[in-house]
Amino acid sequence: QVQLVESGGGLVQAGGSLRLSCIGSGHAIITSAMGWFRQAPGKERAFVATIAWDGSSTDYADSVKGRFTISRDNAKNSMYLQMNTLKPEDTAVYYCAAAADYDIKYHTSEYHLWGQGTQVTVSS
Numbered sequence: 528q529v530q531l532v533e534s535g536g537g538l539v540q541a542g543g544s545l546r547l548s549c550i551g552s553g554h555a556i557i558t559s560a561m562g563w564f565r566q567a568p569g570k571e572r573a574f575v576a577t578i579a580w581d582g583s584s585t586d587y588a589d590s591v592k593g594r595f596t597i598s599r600d601n602a603k604n605s606m607y608l609q610m611n612t613l614k615p616e617d618t619a620v621y622y623c624a625a626a627a628d629y630d631i632k633y634h635t636s637e638y639h640l641w642g643q644g645t646q647v648t649v650s651s
Contacts, residue, residue: 528552529551529552529556529625529640530551530552530640530642531549531550531551531556531623531624531625531640531641531642532549532550532551532642532643533547533548533549533621533622533623533642533643533644533645534547534548534549534550534645535547535548535645536621536645536646536647537646537647537648538648538649538650539613539647539648539649539650540649540650541613541614541615541649541650541651542612542613543613543649544609544610544611544612544613545610545613545647546607546608546609546610547563547607547608547610547621547623547645547647548605548606548607549561549563549605549606549607549608549623549642550603550604550605551604551605551606551625552604556601556604556625557580557601557604558580558629559580559625559626559627559628559629559640560577560578560579560580560625560626560628560629560630560631560632561577561578561580561599561606561623561624561625561626562574562575562576562577562578562597562623562624562626562631562632562633562638563575563576563577563597563606563608563621563622563623563624564621564622564624564635565617565619565620565621565622565647566619566620566622566644567618567619567620570619572622572635573588573619574588574633574634574635575587575588575591575595575608575621576588576591576595576597576608577597577631577632577633578597578598578599578606578631579629579630579631580601580629580630581601581629582598582599582601584630584631585597585631586631586633590616591610591617594610594611594612594613595608595609595610595611596608596609596611597609606623608621608623610647613647613649614649615649615650615651616649617647617649618647618648618649619646619647620644620645620646620647621644621645621646621647622641622642622643622644623641623642624638624640624641624642625638625639625640626638626639627639
């Protein structure tokens with residue numbers, strides 16, 4: 528059974544950095560586009576970043592462009608989100624997801640496999 532497990536969340540002050548990791552089990556992850564989403568209390572799950580199966584394409588939500596970097600290491604079945612210059616509005620549960628396709632995807636409906644989420648809290 529293919530699973531995704533996130534880690535790396537925590538409490539950080541505004542301006543600080545965190546690096547989220549997502550480890551997948553099962554060969555399907557290697558051929559999947561993947562993404563990061565986040566959900567703040569009382570809000571819908573929102574797109575953060577996406578990366579193609581081979582890392583050749585990436586894209587970001589406007590709110591995180593220039594601050595966050597998505598990457599992956601298929602040899603380790605892993606994906607990462609480097610988050611710099613964090614702001615209080617970045618506070619949310621962050622989820623990694625895998626799509627049933629190779630190329631970048633933006634919508635939750637395009638992802639078929641989700642992790643359990645990791646909490647990121649940015650204090651002002």
